[in-house]
Amino acid sequence: MIEKKERNSNIELYRIIVMLLIVMHHYVVNSGLLDEMFKTPLAPESIFLYLFGMWGKTGIDCFVLITGYFMCKSSISLYKFVKLLLQIELYNVLFYCVFLYTGYITLSFSNIIQVINPIPSVNTGFISCFLLFYLFIPFLNILLNNLSKSQHLLLVILCLGIYTMLGTVPWISVTLNYITWFCILYVVASYIRLYGIWRSEDKMFWGGVSLVLIIISILSVLMMLFWGISSGVRLDWSLVMFFVSDSNKLLAFLVSISTFMFIKNIHIRQSKWINTIASCTFGVLLIHANSDAMRQWLWKDTCDNVGFFHSSMIYIHALCVPIIVFIACTIIDFCRQRFLERLYLDLVVKYIQTSKLYITCHNRLKKYE
Template sequence: MSKSRENRIVKDKILIGGGGQHRDSSIELFRIITMLCIIAHHYIVNSEILEEITRQNILTHNSLFSLLFGCGGKTGINCFVLITGYFMCESNISAKKFLKLFIEIEFYKAIFYLAFAFSGYTIFSLKEFTNALIPMQELGGGFVDSYLVFYLFIPYLNLLIKSMNKMHHLVLIMLCFLSGTILQTFLKASTAFTYVGWFMVLYFVGSYIRLYPKKSFQDRKICGISFLISLVFSWASVFARAWIYAEMGIRTIMYQSVDINRIFAVSTAVSGFLFFKSLHLKYCAIINKFAASAFGVLLIHANSDMMRQWLWQDILRNVQVYQSNYLVIHAIASVISIYIICALIDMVRIKLLEKPFFNWYDRFLDRKLISGIQNIGRLLRKEVQK
């Protein structure tokens, strides 16, 4: 394998799953923990446990544990995009990278719809199957579709970043946070950004950390204390909302204070990223291997409403367990097991399907695609010159 091709492969791994062979495992471990937080969030919100807590409106050990256990989902999304910004701000975007992301998303949509249909869990409908495969339908609040669209903007975001100096970059971040976080958190202003726009803001933050390293960014103690303080405030805000609802009867959205653009979700994500980056863990093959399938884990366990119904309500029976004494064990074991099982499924997909396809792509299609684009470019230049 040529060195240039090997470098392309390592860069491809940076986008979603990481796992590059020559990088330490600090951020890869953070990637895994981030996805575990997202799964834990889904354990609560997709299983109707949150609705059960709201309905009962009683503060119990199980309700408090559930609220805190699931409060890190939106923070996890922030972390995930920060990692993308940190790595991709100095990487070149290619058709192959986008194609790899797009095929992975569509593959899991198709395979699990067909699996549910052929198993008899649902009745196959060509219309439903086709609708399931249509990309970019949930740009307002759907992470996967929004991430796919956001990814198309990365080359232009990089051009903007390269055209700015350090001060311009910092001022841009401050303006984005003022309009997208501060006003929403403290003045209850309307949401300034969709998910796509918010991911761009986080991309600016991740790229700033990469391009303008500071001593404080590397100080493990400072980053660790900041992370701990942000985490405690996040938990306290969730507890406060639950208490206000239970004791004062004022209806409130339990996770509003840790929503994706709120100050606690942002501060926890940024400080957590800096803390794990400062750990400088040595390369660990197992960590990097499982981190490489983090996005696949998301695509599998949050595949569709059908998957949510089957996983959280039919198989794991979360609401029934919520009333029991072994909720804590069930919740932790479920989240870890889901990550491991989904990661193993994704590893099989990569080995049997993705690698063979893109090996063929590198040998044949890539050159033809580049040649075709060059020919189109020459034709356009001729038309302009006429």
């Protein structure tokens, strides 16, 4: 029997908000809207969408910080890893079959391999890198638990100095790999959990810092937009979003830390509703960002984001669609948990228990050989 720990509803609410921000980011960047926005970069709807979709990479940092904060005092088991892996594979197979039936993709050997393989690339794809990062957690815990406080702090400074400080300097190229970056975030989150940081428990302080950093992040986007236009350079998303364009960028990192510290110190009553919805957030990501076919069907064909960009309804559309997508994906993943997960996880538990029994018996028999 696998014991379930009671989740903190404040952190779980944060998880929900973070995933909604990631869906909002995908609403903008995965729908063809960028091409339309850069045709009229100073139009009110374009500026609105820059600011609306700018928080995706910051959201990734927040999501991994939550993992690091709790897992540094916990442990990863084969059961947890297999649970994560099977969730990924289930949605890969399910949506491959759906899109094959609807004609969005074709039946081919390469497509089947893509579905079966949970690691399509080891670069900046969140899902595959997060899965591999999970395997590092036991080793990271051994490392961090054997460091002194000062050694741990120096490691944090070294990692952030290379990947965040140098990574935000325009003329210095820092190649980012998400597995490495997730490990760095884990080191940071574990330091916060084990030793705390300055004014760790002061929610008013961290609330104020969060507000200031969010405003600075917004101003940085507007500044880069107007600078790009006045300089005559070709505008693209990475230029306009420079300080939040990837998870290692300075403002993306600082906003994630400050908001995490703020939410961590807000104590709300345990809520079964919040905790249940939050348990579906990874499923929300797996569903709505499943594949290129999903992006085509969801954002381009069904929601028609580009079509609404040229209408007065774009603001209402942008505000409502990510919420609807989040709710729909949550319902799907809740049904998976409620009706399917127990079935296949029970088989996994039985297999693990049988394997352990076999290994124990085998080792005992060897003693008598």
